[in-house]
Amino acid sequence: MALTTEPLRPSFEQPPARVAIRRAANYEADLETLIYETLREFDPPVHGKSVLLKPNFVEPDPRCVINTHPAVVAAARESFLRLGAREVLLGEAPGNERDTEGILETIGLRDFTGPLDGIFVDLNLDDVERVPTRTRASKLKELYLPKAILRADFVVSMPKMKTHHWAGVTLSLKNMFGIVPGNCYGWPKNVLHWAGLTNSILDINSTVRPDFAIVDGIVGMEGNGPTQGTAKSAGVLVMGDDPVAVDGTCARLMGLVPERIDYLKRAGLLLGHLKLEKIRQLGETVESARTPFQVTEAFRQLVA
Amino acid sequence: MESACATREPISTFLESSFREDVCLRLLAESQNSDGGWSSYPGSRSATEPTCLAFLALSAVPDEAVAKSIRRGMEWLRRTQLADGGWPAVAEQEKSCWVTALACMALHSQRDESGAVDAGLEWLCANWPAEGNLWWRIRAKLHRKTTTVQQDSMLRGWSWTPGTASWVEPTTHALLALRAIPARLHPKSAAERIDLGERMLYNRMCPGGGWNAGNPLVYGVGGMPRIGATAWALLALSEYRERAENQQSLEWLRRQYDSIRGPVSLALAQICLSVYDCAPPRFERGLQQLYSANQFLHSIHAAAWSAMALSAPNEWLWGPRRKGGAHGADH
Numbered sequence: 001m002a003l004t005t006e007p008l009r010p011s012f013e014q015p016p017a018r019v020a021i022r023r024a025a026n027y028e029a030d031l032e033t034l035i036y037e038t039l040r041e042f043d044p045p046v047h048g049k050s051v052l053l054k055p056n057f058v059e060p061d062p063r064c065v066i067n068t069h070p071a072v073v074a075a076a077r078e079s080f081l082r083l084g085a086r087e088v089l090l091g092e093a094p095g096n097e098r099d100t101e102g103i104l105e106t107i108g109l110r111d112f113t114g115p116l117d118g119i120f121v122d123l124n125l126d127d128v129e130r131v132p133t134r135t136r137a138s139k140l141k142e143l144y145l146p147k148a149i150l151r152a153d154f155v156v157s158m159p160k161m162k163t164h165h166w167a168g169v170t171l172s173l174k175n176m177f178g179i180v181p182g183n184c185y186g187w188p189k190n191v192l193h194w195a196g197l198t199n200s201i202l203d204i205n206s207t208v209r210p211d212f213a214i215v216d217g218i219v220g221m222e223g224n225g226p227t228q229g230t231a232k233s234a235g236v237l238v239m240g241d242d243p244v245a246v247d248g249t250c251a252r253l254m255g256l257v258p259e260r261i262d263y264l265k266r267a268g269l270l271l272g273h274l275k276l277e278k279i280r281q282l283g284e285t286v287e288s289a290r291t292p293f294q295v296t297e298a299f300r301q302l303v304a
Numbered sequence: 305m306e307s308a309c310a311t312r313e314p315i316s317t318f319l320e321s322s323f324r325e326d327v328c329l330r331l332l333a334e335s336q337n338s339d340g341g342w343s344s345y346p347g348s349r350s351a352t353e354p355t356c357l358a359f360l361a362l363s364a365v366p367d368e369a370v371a372k373s374i375r376r377g378m379e380w381l382r383r384t385q386l387a388d389g390g391w392p393a394v395a396e397q398e399k400s401c402w403v404t405a406l407a408c409m410a411l412h413s414q415r416d417e418s419g420a421v422d423a424g425l426e427w428l429c430a431n432w433p434a435e436g437n438l439w440w441r442i443r444a445k446l447h448r449k450t451t452t453v454q455q456d457s458m459l460r461g462w463s464w465t466p467g468t469a470s471w472v473e474p475t476t477h478a479l480l481a482l483r484a485i486p487a488r489l490h491p492k493s494a495a496e497r498i499d500l501g502e503r504m505l506y507n508r509m510c511p512g513g514g515w516n517a518g519n520p521l522v523y524g525v526g527g528m529p530r531i532g533a534t535a536w537a538l539l540a541l542s543e544y545r546e547r548a549e550n551q552q553s554l555e556w557l558r559r560q561y562d563s564i565r566g567p568v569s570l571a572l573a574q575i576c577l578s579v580y581d582c583a584p585p586r587f588e589r590g591l592q593q594l595y596s597a598n599q600f601l602h603s604i605h606a607a608a609w610s611a612m613a614l615s616a617p618n619e620w621l622w623g624p625r626r627k628g629g630a631h632g633a634d635h
């Protein structure tokens with residue numbers, strides 16, 4: 001379950017993480033086979049369960065440089081259904097754009113998934129429940145969370161591999177900003193910014209820790225991300241059952257030092273593994289798949 | 305600057321249509337919750353914004369059953385008003401927020417005399433965004449050379465939630481509410497808030513025209529305007545329709561019109577272009593195409609905005625006609 005009341009355990013007490021790096025040259029590749037075969041290796045407990053995929057749908061960008069590509073989302077949905085999931089919903093709460101359907105139609109999601117009615121939940125407008133945060137990194141203490149997230153048995157964070165002009169990178173942990181409803185927090189979710197970006201990322205992910213992460217790094221974004229950067233082909237999908245390890249691996253693939261990214265460094269203490277020796281790498285190695293991403297001047301110190 | 309809308313489309317663009325009645329109004333009428341409110345999607349809990357939008361859309365329908373629905377909606381709004389005069393977005397929230405402006409507009413449109421609107425306006429004008437506080441001013445003085453965002457943070461509009469910064473859309477909501485409600489009912493600080501809010505909007509316009517959520521420049525790069533924010537800002541600033549910024553933004557919106565893929569954006573753009581006398585006549589056809597794609601995903605927001613865009617002009621959105629001129633005009 002994504003939402004749990006079990007006490008948090010420090011990362012050093014947690015079992016080693018597994019992260020798979022798979023090559024995919026473009027979005028015409030057989031992504032469903034790639035994702036399905038990788039998921040089988042991980043054997044996630046989704047049979048008969050409700051799965052919620054949380055992509056990163058930010059802006060109505062028809063080229064899909066900003067957003068998780070719908071081909072990846074559709075392939076993941078089919079893969080979880082093949083693994084026996086009872087239902088696989090897609091949920092997103094775009095942070096700046098209020099017309100969520102406009103984003104979905106512009107990026108052509110329906111062309112890949114079929115009819116959206118019944119499978120897509122606008123998390124910005126879903127019913128909410130008030131949930132205490134499991135950490136107190138920020139002053140928030142509690143979060144209003146959509147019922148679709150709270151009812152899901154298994155939450156999958158599906159970000160785009162991007163640099164971020166305030167956080168350094170935006171990957172599976174930062175992507176979870178998009179479960180918080182604009183209805184309660186605004187467009188953008190300015191409450192989270194005022195509570196501190198790093199601290200909010202930690203509180204959200206400690207409260208709803210994604211059970212799995214699938215990062216769209218086939219074409220990512222470098223420079224002034226997350227919306228005004230440049231397309232960067234990295235040709236990979238990165239998947240794993242520990243979002244911190246997945247994000248750390250992505251940062252290394254991007255030519256960055258994850259321990260220098262504030263929220264990743266802190267997440268590595270409590271929410272998962274950042275240390276290389278605690279991550280079992282599947283598929284490609286980081287060295288063989290590394291594609292350095294450019295960062296803005298403010299984040300020059302992150303470069304390896 | 306030359307007007308972006310040289311020719312005026314006939315008002316018949318807005319005449320009632322069967323799509324409005326059979327799809328939009330039907331969804332709204334059938335989706336009212338037993339407590340009198342509306343939710344964002346049928347079967348969910350009542351919330352303030354969809355309730356306001358639904359009953360603003362339905363208020364144009366001269367029908368006794370609909371009038372009864374609206375009265376029940378008004379009762380729901382009065383019941384959910386918080387002790388401080390504002391409204392929360394959802395019942396689970398204990399703090400008033402951005403939807404207060406919408407609630408004031410909705411209740412005022414029905415000539416509510418319960419005092420709820422007065423209390424709502426008091427809250428709206430008494431709540432300043434956080435960038436005006438002492439700590440912010442000290443920080444702004446110390447970091448004058450910051451290049452992260454380039455905007456005048458002393459021009460304060462309205463925030464989405466208390467304790468956060470000004471953003472475009474909540475500012476436009478508040479300005480529209482204050483414009484719709486006669487000045488004699490305004491709190492004392494309203495004139496100052498209106499002036500600051502309007503100047504804030506112009507300050508936040510993206511280079512080249514149009515608005516996004518409220519960051520026109522980040523790290524020196526011009527922000528991308530968005531349909532919804534641009535439509536809202538143009539509506540809130542429609543008194544200054546001849547200003548170059550308005551015309552530039554209007555031109556941007558017109559250029560985007562055919563690429564709009566969301567019903568809420570399309571309806572807002574249509575309403576805005578109508579207010580500026582240049583609505584394209586092909587609106588209903590475009591709306592129906594979008595409906596056929598996803599049935600609006602059963603969104604009450606989409607149905608309400610579509611119904612309003614297909615209706616005779618709503619007074620609260622159209623505002624006073626062509627006053628022209630400078631800031632500080634008679635509100």
